[in-house]
Amino acid sequence: MSEYKYIGKPVKRHDGVEKVTGQASYTGDLKMSGMLYAKMKTSEYAHAKILKVDTSEAEKLPGVRAVIDGRHGFAKLGIxxxxxxxxxMDKVRYHGEVVAAVAADDLETAERAIELIKVEYEPLPIIQDVRExxxxxxxxxxxDLGSYSHTVGVFFPKAGTNVANHMKLRRGNVEEGFAKSDVILExxxxxxxIFHIPLETHVTIVQWGAGDNIKIWCSGQSPFSVRDLFSIAFGVPRNNIEVNILYVGGGFGAKAGIHLEPLVxxxxxxxxxxxxxxxxTREEECSTLPCRQGLFARIKTGxxxxxxxxxxxxxLLWDAGAYADYGVNIGRASATSxxxxxxxxxxxxxSLTVYTNHxxxxxxxxxxxxxxxxxxxxQRDLMAAKLGMDPTExxxxxxxxxxxxxxxGELITENTGRPDKCLKRVAEMIGLHNHYTDAEKAEMKRTGKxxxxxxxxxxxxxxMPTWAASSALVQMNEDGTVRISVSGVDxxxxxxxxxxxxxxxxxxxxxxxxxxxxSVSTPISPYDWQTxxxxxxVICGMAVADACDDLKEQILEMAAVVLRASKHEIAFGEGDVYVMQNPQYRVGFNKIAIGYVYENGNAVGGPLIGRGKAIxxxxxxxxxETGQGKAALDWTYGAHAAEIEVDTETGDIEVLQFASCIDVGQVMNEELMRGQIVGGVLQGLGCAKSEYVSHDASGRLLTRNFTDYKIPTFKDMPKKMMVDAVETPQLDGPYGARGCGEHPLISVTxxxxxxxxxxxxVQFFDLPLSADRVYRRIQAGNSGPKLS
Amino acid sequence: MPAFLQPSSLSEAWSALKENEDVRFLAGGTDLIVLMRQGAVKCGAVMDVKKIPELSVFGFKDGALEIGGAVTCAQILEAHETEGPYGILKQAAVTLANSLLRNRATLAGNLCNASPGGDMIPASLVLGASVVAASPRGEREIPLKDFFLGVKKHVLARDEIVLRVVFPKIQGGGVYLKKRRIRGHDLAQVGVAGFYDGGLRFALGAVGPTPVLVDFGRIPEAELLERKAEIVETVAAEAKPITDIRASKEYRLAMTRLFAGRILDALSSCSRPLAVEEAAQ
Amino acid sequence: MNRQRIRLKVNGQAYDTLCSENATLLTLLREDLGLTGTKEGCGAGECGACTVILNGRPVNSCMVLALECQDSEVRTIEGETVNGGLSDLQKAFIEHNALQCGFCTPGMIMSARALLDKNPSPTREDICEALEGNLCRCTGYEPIIAAVLSAAGGEVNE
Known part of the structure; x- marks a missing residue:
């Protein structure tokens, strides 16, 4: 398909051997001498004043080495x-919030100490619904919302309300548009x-040594953000903080930013x-660590x-829950789509990011x-139905x-990507426009499916922020092989x-x-904003490409000396360089990797290090006021299509076939891309069918573990899964590529x-499409409250 | 910190009971270990009963099927004994949790956990099972229909060990149907078992504080379908479901009806029990 | 803390050590024996990350007390590699991109190994039944099925 030698070729993943042997080290596998084990005391209330935290009994327990509460943990966090x-500190804002923590010689002692901590609360009225x-x-x-530090000029908290950010977007005149419309639908x-459910929870190890020398090992997506936010929270210079990321057992966004590192x-x-x-624990991962926001959306279309x-x-009213650090940016970014x-x-x-007691x-x-x-x-399908049009058309x-x-207000160009092509492709893949035959319809009627x-x-x-940057080092080893260092996390x-x-x-x-x-270690790895x-x-890829170009320049400079030729007269072989006109004059990378040595012992050059960056x-x-500006580095478009079968007797939905097509610009590695898409789609099907976070009337979390938060298993896959790609090159992406890690999950629901x-x-305006709800809606003969 | 006890005979068990306070019995552990980890169960000692020989019986005695207290769901799925009329036990066992847990979870443990939705309970009830338990005071046999007192409550004393579950000699066939939120590992939203051997019995799980047995007595085979509506309504009338995180009351009731009807169809149309795969949904 | 003596074989190696009376097999493997390939994902038998083969049967090692394993044979992911070389199953996982974050992979491979030991030519349905207790949030399962089928020498349909 392309003239490339390695791009788009079936290259096997770099981490396979370590991961299939169990030799891959995750943070939880680490043990250090003198290491203590921590446990958290969490709130039993969704919203309450903390009257008293009594840690005295816990402190007396033998083997307990530290007990802290809000008096120690006052530093504010946020990106x-x-x-x-x-x-x-003064109050808890969700059920599961940390009110105290213990470190002890072993986990059992820490658990017992937690039980000895007594907290007195005075319950406060709770809010669970963003509309309330x-x-x-x-x-x-x-x-105190009005006094919180935040990124000024980008986010707009409304003091005296529960609105952490109000993102406004205005184009044209919406009233005039509705006045001209023949059909209006609201x-x-x-x-x-929704929970992320990385299989590995947010495991964290920290050593805060003398002289504020701080070493962190965490299951995180963003080592430099952890360092940056840790530094800001505690006023410790970045140079004193070392963040190490080993293999990470899943993230899905849950491990972006800073989490338990300050507490530990x-x-x-x-x-x-x-x-x-x-x-x-899994329960703490669900109830204490953050989740995906809920959303109430109202759309009026003319x-x-x-x-x-x-x-x-x-x-858009986003249920940010008790804190809205990332939530304000989700509210902002999603509004641009x-x-x-x-x-x-x-x-x-x-788009309002709204605090609740979730x-x-x-x-x-x-x-x-x-x-x-x-x-x-x-809304598009509902509008098409109202217009009597085919939804694809x-x-x-x-x-x-x-x-x-x-x-x-951003202009779409020839190289922006093509949602239309993706849509047509998936329609073709599942036979969207092949109507069911009379025989098929009769069979459906007979079986109730x-x-x-x-x-x-x-x-x-x-x-991301306008300035989000990556950097890369490409260093040559003695034998002419190359090692790449980045701080993006795989x-x-x-x-x-x-x-x-x-x-x-x-x-x-x-x-x-x-x-x-x-693994990434901030003292030695080059800067990256976040994974x-x-x-x-796209960005880290461009940084690596840039670093390779820099390395090539250095190779040329060395080769020019060694081969006694001008740089423009030198060409690259595979692992060596030579004089174009006279290829018998060549020098291997291994001869110049760490410096070239002449026969008499004289040496020139030195270790070759390419450095690259991208922003x-x-x-x-x-x-x-209007939200106008350039919000997108690159737009990745795509489309999904599905054929399902609904058992009207039970409400069960079976996915007969699911097709996905994304305009990735350039397929870099088809197998890896397919991995992202198949995995992302199933995660999306979980959101569609069985996953939801539920609280009781007092705001206590009901879905606390896998017993009641059901993610798809081997038995919950689509019967048939099809993947394709459109390739409209992104001119400033590496070899024309765009990202596609998140996209498979979008629009599945x-x-x-x-x-x-x-x-x-049956028209659903909410989720999940559980058998229970589908069945009841079919029974109610409900063809949709809003569809006239 | 509970002590760990592992008697290799009943007499060792009785002396260990004397020497330790607040002992909990451990068979498959798939419920107890979770509860201990959550702090929901605190006890002085855990007694692993799996090394007591009496608990490993699995076979027929005087025509009745005996399944020892340490026999796992996986063993039930693999055994020849649980075929024919007892095949409903396989149908139930294959829906319990997942294949990993079935290698640990025991029939007796599932009964003793006394969860309203325990998957082995409805199937055991329609087979007319009884529980043989022993304590330092001797043995007794308790009909399973009299075993459950409430959610997670049963009639056994703290020192009574379930030696075996006994299924009387029986002909006929049965079907267990389970509804869950996903196709994979999940607790029952509703579990319905039906059995026909000239007499018709249904048992329901997850639709009340305890599993329910509905015994219709003898019904001629020809009448099973004729009386379908009435039978289904009678079964449904015994269901007292609630709405919780796993299902709505309405859905539980509807699935009880649906499954009762489907089971009746299966029982009347053929005397063979449904294949495990057909029933697994 | 009360500790009792435990003797067992793990991956053919004999161990004789002390462990806490309420330690799980998972804790024994990871904390006491240093075999950290086996992972904990939920601690409640619902995710399968901790799957090991105990006396020939795959189990959640978080749902087994260590002392229950007296004189038992345990196989973990560390025992899957033979003489430092990858097993067919391990190779197939890499070949089919049947892993991403890798956290579920050791348990997944142990469940698959137990299946293949029992049933050398499983169908797609057999695989789903045997691996249902092993959750994976990354791959969407499809490549894992392909890997197990291919390790069994079966047909892999996309």
């Missing part, structure tokens, strides 16, 4: 919004919070600098009779887009094409393998001659609910 202290939380008389979850959609650090400090290890969308008004990949002249979007939210694969696209892509009529402008098909589009750009998505391919291509070296760091936002292949190009802060509607005529 965008510093709204959370390390340990709850935004009412003027709602109790305030953060009365719907609301609700989705609960304070325990270590209180224990005189001994290393302290905290392994959250269309011409011919099916052109003339105006759209979108209101708030109408989907459609060209609409008149737009009004209000577990707090954070980044989750898709960064708000799976939630928004459930609403947007449901309706989408194709309104999608972004070269020359269109996005909701933030009705089939339905649907498709939906998706989009996402990396959501927690299985395959980033490092793709980076190896980029280096192999750039340096014309066999892939076996290129190794990459297996999030599907930005690794998002041309992003702007968005206008605070919408496809499922649309297909359900097509199968049995």
């Amino acid at each position: 965008y919004m510093q709204d959370r202290s390390v340990i709850a 939380a935004v009412k003027p008389d709602a109790p305030l979850i953060h009365p 719907n609301t959609f609700t989705q609960s919070q 650090g304070l325990l270590s400090k209180a224990a005189g600098g001994r290393p302290v290890k905290l392994v959250p 269309c011409s009779a011919e099916g052109r969308i003339l105006a759209e008004e979108v209101e 708030g109408c989907g990949p459609y060209e609409i002249e008149n737009i009004k979007i209000d 577990v707090f939210g954070t980044a989750y694969r898709g960064f708000g887009h799976p939630e928004v696209f459930f609403a947007v892509e449901r 309706f989408r194709l009529k309104n999608l972004l094409y070269p020359g269109s402008r996005t909701v933030t 009705y089939r339905g098909k649907a498709a939906a589009v998706l989009q996402k750009a990396p959501a 927690y299985g998505q395959g980033t490092y393998t793709v980076l190896q391919q980029i280096a192999a291509e750039r340096l014309n070296l066999p892939i076996e001659k290129i190794s990459i760091n297996k 999030v936002a599907s930005r690794m292949t 998002a190009q041309g992003l702007t802060n968005l206008d605070p 919408s496809v499922m609910a649309n297909a359900l509607a097509n199968a049995v005529g």
Whole structure:
């Protein structure tokens, strides 16, 4: 397909051997001499004043080395919004929030000490519904919101309310657009919070040694962010903080930013600098560590009779839970996709990140887009039905094409990517437009198992600060092989393998001659902002390419000396360089890797180190009133389609076939891409069918573990899964590539609910599509409250 | 910190009971270890009963099937003894948790956990099972229908060990159907067992504080389908489900009805029990 | 803390050590014997990350007390490698990209190994039944099925 030697070729993942042998080391596998074991005391209330924390009995227990509570853990944490202290101080804001912690010689002692800590609470009124939380008389979850530090000019907290951020987006005149519309449709959609469920919890080890020398080992996605935020929280210079990331057992956004590192650090400090290890249980992972936000969305759409969308008004109320650090940016970023990949002249979007007394939210694969696209892509099918149009035709009529402008006013070019092509492709893959025969329909009637098909589009750009950067080092070993160092983390998505391919291509070296760091350590690894936002292949990839170019330049400089030729007269072989005109004059990389030695012993040069960097190009802060500006480094578009079968007697949904097609620009490694897509789609099907976070009336978490938070198993896969890609090159991406780590999860829920509607005529405006709910809705003969 | 006891005979068990306070019995451990980890069970000692020979019996005695207290669900799935009329035990066992846990979880443990949704309970009830328990005071046999007192409560005293579960000699066939939230490992939203041997019995799980047995007495085979509506309604009337995190009351009731009907169809249309795969849904 | 003597074989090696009375087999393996290839994902028998083969049967090692394993034979992921070389199953996992973060992989391979020991040519359905208790959040399972089928020498349909 391409002229490349390594790009797009079937290169096996770099970490396979260590992972299939059990030799891959995860943070939880580490043990250090003098290490203590930590345990957390968490709140039994969703919202309560802390009257008293009595740790005296716990402190007396033999083997207990440190006990801390809010008096020690007052430092504020946050990447965008510093709204959370390390340990709850005056009050708790969710069931599961940390109120105290213990470090002891062993875990059993720590557990017993926790039981001895007595906390007195005075319950406060709780808020669980974002619509209640935004009412003027709602109790305030953060009365001091106005005084919180936050990224000024990007986020807009509303003091005296529960609104942590209000993102506004305005284009054209939405009132005029509705006035011109022939058909107007308004719907609301609700989705609960969702858990990430990395199989490895947020395991953390910290040693806060004398002189504030701090060493951190954590199961994290973003070593430099941990360092940065730790430094800001405690006023310790970055040079004093070492963050180490080994293999990571899944992230999905849950491990972006900073989590338990400050808490464990304070325990270590209180224990005189001994290393302290905290392994959250599955229950703690669910109830104490953050989740994906919930969403209430209202969409009003106006269309011409011919099916052109003339105006759209979108209101997003995000259930951020008790803290909204990442939540404010999810509210912001998802609004820039708030109408989907459609060209609409008149737009009004209000995205409010709202505090409630739920577990707090954070980044989750898709960064708000799976939630928004459930609403947007449901709305498209509902509107098409109202117009009497085929939903695919309706989408194709309104999608972004070269020359269109996005909701933030960004111009779409020939190289932006093509949602239309993806949509047409998935429609073809599942036979979306092949109507069921009469015989098939009769069979459905006979068995009570009705089939339905649907498709939906998706989009996402990396959501990150305008200055998010990566860097890379490419160093040559004595034998002419090469080692890459980056600080992006490969927690299985395959980033490092793709980076190896980029280096192999750039340096014309066999892939076996290129190794990459297996772990990241901030004192020695080059800076990277974070491993999030599907930005690794693109930005870190460009940094590696840049570093390879730098290394090549140095190779040329050395070769020019050794071969006594000008640089422009030298060409690259495979592992060596030679004089173009006279190829018999050549020198191997191994001869110049660490310096060239002449016969008499004289040496020149020195170890070859290529350094590279990349930063998002041309992003702007968005206008605070209109949201206009350049929000996206690159848009990855895609589409899904599914055919399902609904058992009307039980409400069970079986996915007969699922097709996914993403415009990745350039397929870097088909097997790894397929891995991302198949895995992401199943995660999305979990959100569609069985996953939801539930609290009781007093705000206590009910879905605390795998007993009641059901993720898909081997028996819950689609019967048939098809993957394809469109390749519209991204000119500033490495070899034309775009990211696709998050995208498979977006619009899975919408496809499922649309297909359900097509199968049995039941319109769902909320999730999950559990058998129980589907059955009851079919029984109620409900064809949708809002669909007239 | 509970002590660990592992008697290799009943007499060792009785002396260990004397020497230790607050002893909990451990068979497969798939419930007890979870509860201990959660801190929901605190005890002085854990007694692993699996080395007591009497608990490993698995076979027929005087025509009745005896399954020892240490026999796992996996063994039930692999055994020839649990075929024919007792095949319903396989149908139930294959729905219990997942294949890893079935290698540990025991039939007796599932009964003693006394969860309203215990998968082995409805099937055992329709087979007319009874529980043989021993204590330092001697042995007694308790009909399973009289075994359950409430959610997670049964009639055994703290020092009574389940030696075996006894299934009387029986003809006929049965079906167990279970509804769960996903196709993979999950607790029952509803579990319904039905058995026909000239007499018709149904048993229901997860639709009340205790499993329920509905005994219709003798019904001629020809009448099974004729009286379907009435039978299904009678079964459903015994279901007293609640709404919780796993299912709504309405859904539980509807699935009870649906499954009762499906089971009746299966029982009347053929005297063979449904294949395990058919029933596994 | 009360400790009792425990003797067992792990991957053919004899161990004779002391362990806490309520330690699980998982804790014994990871903390006392230093065999950290076996992972803990939930501690409640619902994720399978801790799967080992105990006396020939795959079990959740978090659901077994260490002292129950007196005189037992245990196989863990560390025993899957033969003379430092990868087993067919391990090779197939790499070949089919049947892993991402890798945290479920040791348990997954042990469940698959136990299946293949019992049933050398499993169907897709057999694999799903045997591996249902092993959760994976990354791969979507499809490549794992392909890997097990291919290790068994069976047909791999995409």
